[in-house]
Amino acid sequence: MPLVRLDCTKCGRPHDPGRVLNLCECGGPLFARYDLDRAAKDMRPGHLALREPTLWRYDNVLPVEDPDDRISLGEGFTPLLAAPRLGHLLGLPRVFIKDEGGNPTGSFKARGLSLAISMAKALGATDVCLPSAGNAGSALAAYAARAGLAAHVFVPRDVPRVFVMETEAYGGAVRTVDGLITDAGKACAEQARASGWYECATLKEPYRVEGKKTMGYEIAEQMGWKLPDAILYPTGGGTGLIGMWKAFEEMEAMGFVGPGRPRMYAVQSDGCAPIVKAFAEGREDAPMWENARTLAHGLRVPKALGDFLMLRVLHQSHGAGVAVSDQEIVQGVKDAASSEGIFMCPEGGACVAALRKLKASGHVSPDDTVVLFNTGTGLKYVDAMAPLW
Ligand SMILES: Cc1ncc(COP(=O)(O)O)c(C=O)c1O
Numbered sequence: 001m002p003l004v005r006l007d008c009t010k011c012g013r014p015h016d017p018g019r020v021l022n023l024c025e026c027g028g029p030l031f032a033r034y035d036l037d038r039a040a041k042d043m044r045p046g047h048l049a050l051r052e053p054t055l056w057r058y059d060n061v062l063p064v065e066d067p068d069d070r071i072s073l074g075e076g077f078t079p080l081l082a083a084p085r086l087g088h089l090l091g092l093p094r095v096f097i098k099d100e101g102g103n104p105t106g107s108f109k110a111r112g113l114s115l116a117i118s119m120a121k122a123l124g125a126t127d128v129c130l131p132s133a134g135n136a137g138s139a140l141a142a143y144a145a146r147a148g149l150a151a152h153v154f155v156p157r158d159v160p161r162v163f164v165m166e167t168e169a170y171g172g173a174v175r176t177v178d179g180l181i182t183d184a185g186k187a188c189a190e191q192a193r194a195s196g197w198y199e200c201a202t203l204k205e206p207y208r209v210e211g212k213k214t215m216g217y218e219i220a221e222q223m224g225w226k227l228p229d230a231i232l233y234p235t236g237g238g239t240g241l242i243g244m245w246k247a248f249e250e251m252e253a254m255g256f257v258g259p260g261r262p263r264m265y266a267v268q269s270d271g272c273a274p275i276v277k278a279f280a281e282g283r284e285d286a287p288m289w290e291n292a293r294t295l296a297h298g299l300r301v302p303k304a305l306g307d308f309l310m311l312r313v314l315h316q317s318h319g320a321g322v323a324v325s326d327q328e329i330v331q332g333v334k335d336a337a338s339s340e341g342i343f344m345c346p347e348g349g350a351c352v353a354a355l356r357k358l359k360a361s362g363h364v365s366p367d368d369t370v371v372l373f374n375t376g377t378g379l380k381y382v383d384a385m386a387p388l389w
Contacts, residue, residue, distance in 0.1 A: 107376030112208030141172025216247025276321030348374030
């Protein structure tokens with residue numbers, strides 16, 4: 001495991017990874033850096049087939065030193081499913097769905113929290129906390145239970161009840177907060193400071209993004225080390241978008257892929273689309289989105305710490321932001337379910353709706369190979385979607 005240091009994504013300052021860390025002194029998120037020459041020697045694409053079917057198959061570019069420190073429930077290496085019937089519906093013959101619904105705790109949040117909790121435990125933390133729209137909280141609590149750590153989760157008061165029950169079932173303490181995830185984030189940070197808990201909010205600790213980046217490695221491996229033309233990602237805090245981009249850079253440095261990159265599309269709800277708006281306005285950061293509302297709770301992030309990183313990815317990849325309505329999101333869920341047998345979370349449905357828009361606007365053409373993300377199971381959102389069903 002060739003982790004060598006953590007670099008600040010804002011000021012570039014290097015940090016020693018041997019202790020629990022949050023942001024750089026300048027406020028920038030930290031990125032793990034590896035000895036990629038060594039990783040490239042130990043992790044040849046041709047040999048990966050024999051490795052375990054979880055994200056830990058890429059352990060040469062993950063930060064956990066000792067395999068005994070892994071806190072795992074079998075996360076990652078999810079199916080990349082050809083979706084010809086959905087593709088036919090949209091007029092796009094080469095559509096694939098990266099289906100994250102089968103992850104432990106039912107969403108892609110398992111990836112990041114497996115890494116964050118493994119590192120938190122290895123570095124000596126006893127209590128972990130984060131603000132959540134639901135899925136991150138239950139994943140934190142599940143991995144904390146497996147690690148024997150105490151989990152504290154701060155959620156908006158209107159979070160679907162299933163997430164509270166699930167988190168509490170894993171032994172996590174849930175605090176509901178009036179307002180949005182940004183308000184929950186403030187309460188969480190205050191309590192973490194007062195109690196000495198390790199804060200694992202999106203991009204505030206360095207390792208969730210390392211778990212999420214494995215989605216980029218998986219897409220490359222599952223496509224025979226040829227990246228698709230376009231990737232659609234439902235974007236809240238943006239760790240997956242940022243993580244996959246990091247993965248592509250690492251893979252190029254190791255010689256696994258060439259310099260070509262997919263166009264990255266950040267999909268948001270038109271009730272909360274700060275990244276879409278900021279990109280359209282050519283900004284380098286995204287101001288707070290007022291009165292955020294959408295039934296896709298994971299997309300209801302009015303201000304993200306990693307806004308500048310997401311916007312950079314959209315620019316560098318020649319991608320864009322796409323906003324869709326809640327009604328279109330529900331139609332997207334229905335389309336994926338009836339054509340491909342996948343009951344998506346609303347965030348996944350948003351990607352189906354966004355792909356329809358990108359086809360209509362000419363951003364995506366029938367020649368393109370497209371990967372869209374379903375980031376979780378729809379089963380936890382039945383009540384949330386019911387009013388628009
Ligand atoms: C199902 C689902 N999809 C997408 C997202 C957004 O993910 P990110 O914050 O990494 O952008 C979330 C976040 O809560 C989520 O729960």
